[in-house]
Amino acid sequence: MWSPYKKWLLRDLDRWRANGWLSEEGRAAIVADVQNSASAFSLASALGILASVLFGFAAISFVAAHWEDMPRLARLLFLLACVWAGYGVAGWLEMRGQTLLADAAVLFSSGMFGASIMLISQMYNISGDPADGILLWWMGTLLAGAVLRSNPTLALAMVLVGTWSFLHVSESNTVHWPFLIGWALVTAAFVWQRWWPGLHLSALTLSLFVVSLGYLLGKGHAHGLVAVLGVLAAIGSVAIEKTRFDLDHLATPLFVYAIAVTFAGLFALQFFESPSVAQLLLLAVVTLSLLLVAIAYALSKGNRGALWIGYMAFSTEILAIYGQTIGSILGTSLFFLIAAVIVAALAYLALRLARRSTNGEQPA
């Protein structure tokens, strides 16, 4: 468990204890439980995962060095032996109950699998498509992660799916739709594992994919589509929150990613395209209004992530408008007009919130 949570909980526990809601034994039991769950994510396993990542980089550099003193066959057999040894160590650690260290060993093997693919590509001068090698790598990694139920390995699979798509896009400059297949497979594995950090990774890669659509579809001018998709996702998340209380933990982060995607689309429309002053003004008003609505909603739901993204986007938008309009007196005047409208809207919002809190409902 993360220490900010622990600190927070300890503070609350002291208050509850002082109020007499909690017995001293109850407090001790809760503290002991938190301490125990904290050791599940121990320093040793964190270092183990880190070591596996470093081993992976070492192996890939070893391949890249093309070291001639060691015959090609020996290099290949060495990497293959590393793959098998990793799984062997994983089994041994699992038997001893070191589950998280076993995860690190599985991750190590998947890294060695990737290094082996690179070595074979190098031995046979396969240049056709670097992305083809990564395709085999992510499939092998996904297999290992799903069959052995190893979360860090599944995270690697998602990173590899993203890299695979990125290589395709950077070469062809067209949308790489097969990304969605890989993404769906790894996400399904995350859901099956009930591993929420993995779902965050899924949401992040999907958000990047959606934003990239704006630059790839419609000759690179499809940012409107990105904004619409973002707004739809936000509406979807609100709908989930209203109707399914049991899925609250999914709707809350979904809203955060939806705001980010919407803003990325609107921002590109305003500042990477070249709209007329009137269009820019209209888009800016739309953007700022949507952000205010999002911030207000986040405040009412206590969605800290959405609040943070909302404030960030709001500041970025204001700065960008200022940068765009400055230079002409009319533009600057327009900027102040927009700023005034925003501040007036903020004041209204603050009034509403204050009224609500005096009615007894405390905003988060």
Added chain:
Amino acid sequence: MIVARKWLWPLLGGVALVQSVALFDMIYERHRLLTSGRELTLSVRPLDPRDIFRGDYVTLGYDISTLKKSNTESDSDFKGFIPGTPAFVTMSPKPEGGWTENHVGSVYPSEVTAGDIVLKGRVLSAWKSQDGAETIVNVRYGIEKYFVPEGTGSALEDKVRAHKIEAIVAVGSDGTGALKGLVIDGERHEDPPLL
């Protein structure tokens, strides 16, 4: 990792085995292509020598890397203007030695003259000249990189600059090409088989 004790070792072994088989399959495919494919020798076009050596591989350019519509016959339905689509290039031997491209299409040609070799590539980019009369298509065949041990690139670099390198390409029955080795000053350089 949360795996039932009973299944732990079979699952671990299974994953290791599948990954190993995938690697061996990769080697087998390449090995078969190199040993059974027909051989094509192409002269390597000197690229800007300052640009072609990136770290530990040599980037090889070929005449067939850029196809011009004016001197290459193409199928009427050739979709070569869409990046990522396949391009099958038919190569004919020249009487004075070497090979020349004479046809390009989006599918493997139904008739191939004896002696000709069809090489499969992928369209990287395409553009039309300003007057619209000429179309240039950039194609990649998967034979554009030759990996060299760290630090040995500069000697090869000099030879590429002096036009003395040819590439030996093995071509499978489906048109897939594999770089088999290089001919440097008339001398064949090939990696020995792995096994």
